[in-house]
């Protein structure tokens with residue numbers, strides 16, 4: 001298609017969410033689509049592709065299977081094409097290495113004709129009937145304009161670093177961990193901050209490699225305990241289309257309360273990672289406790305300042321209200337991520353309906369709600385926790401979201417969404 005022709009759908013960002021959408025649209029005869037990403041190629045959270053870290057959902061939550069298990073873009077087909085199906089069969093596990101998921105998704109992105117990389121979307125505007133999307137080639141800097149009836153914003157998340165933490169080359173967010181890992185390991189002391197999955201994975205990696213290096217390893221978290229992510233099968237049913245539908249129907253305040261109550265399935269570390277850490281600590285201690293390992297919950301890191309290459313970390317044990325300072329070479333911040341909402345959405349702030357200052361209104365079909373109704377929609381897959389619940393960032397539910405978007409764009413049910421698909425219900429006669 002030439003640039004001036006109208007696409008049915010333009011996707012912004014090619015992370016797993018939009019990549020799944022691109023894959024499900026690839027063979028559809030009557031819907032035209034193109035997806036842009038500013039990176040050189042697909043690469044899923046490259047700073048955290050640590051060896052031995054696994055996908056947090058079963059491989060069935062690949063890009064397409066929940067919508068179409070017969071798709072050529074399934075993980076099983078990828079493994080088959082790599083001549084690894086027997087090895088995978090004998091592996092007998094649902095949780096695949098994150099590195100393998102990344103390779104699988106890259107393989108899909110390279111097969112698709114509707115994904116373009118090195119293409120940064122710099123603005124999106126509405127001309128009344130359609131969207132005008134300006135795309136800058138990251139290499140040549142040339143800018144092209146494309147037209148689309150609908151847009152899907154899949155710009156993901158960006159690292160969150162608290163304002164109180166001074167920028168320094170010695171303070172690394174987990175999103176950049178692998179790039180910095182060698183320097184960190186060559187230092188004399190390192191502090192890991194946080195207690196989520198990323199913190200635990202980095203701590204474990206540094207703990208394992210400590211035997212080859214000299215560093216002292218410290219782990220601080222504000223949390224009162226190192227808690228395990230709830231994984232009981234019955235509880236996991238909140239990651240289902242049925243719960244998403246129920247959740248979206250609740251009033252805003254009830255949704256916010258529900259999110260707090262669902263904290264145990266949203267935050268924490270998976271059981272296997274915690275077991276690996278404890279077992280390694282136990283093995284390491286058989287000849288006496290290692291003084292080069294410090295693990296302390298109940299501790300908030302308030303500021304980090306750099307002077308002459310050394311970091312001063314000001315902390316507080318909040319329960320005892322005791323402040324203290326440590327001097328270290330490196331800090332790894334596992335302080336999480338925040339939704340990446342492009343500036344051109346903020347620029348349209350007054351045209352959008354908001355549920356709170358930073359939470360826009362999104363309808364059940366993942367369409368941004370405008371003050372004035374439109375026929376050309378802006379679907380969104382980031383900043384959805386307040387509207388679609390704890391499953392908003394979950395890979396398996398992304399497929400359901402993509403089915404909904406495709407059906408809506410097509411005006412008919414191309415990919416039926418399973419209803420009544422779990423054992424529980426959330427209200428009578430639901």
Ligand SMILES: Cc1cc2nc3c(=O)[nH]c(=O)nc-3n(C[C@H](O)[C@H](O)[C@H](O)COP(=O)(O)OP(=O)(O)OC[C@H]3O[C@@H](n4cnc5c(N)ncnc54)[C@H](O)[C@@H]3O)c2cc1C
Pocket residue numbers: 012013014015016017018019036037038039044045048054055056057119120121122154155156157198337340342381382393394395396
């Ligand atoms: C380390 C980590 C591990 C995770 N593991 C799991 C897991 O195991 N299971 C699970 O269910 N969830 C997991 N998640 C949560 C979630 O599935 C991921 O964050 C997932 O990557 C979200 O996909 P996405 O497509 O929304 O965004 P992203 O993967 O963040 O991709 C967004 C893309 O948009 C592009 N982009 C942004 N702005 C522009 C622009 N202006 N123009 C062009 N391109 C642009 C970026 O280059 C990027 O490629 C994990 C999250 C993290 C951080």
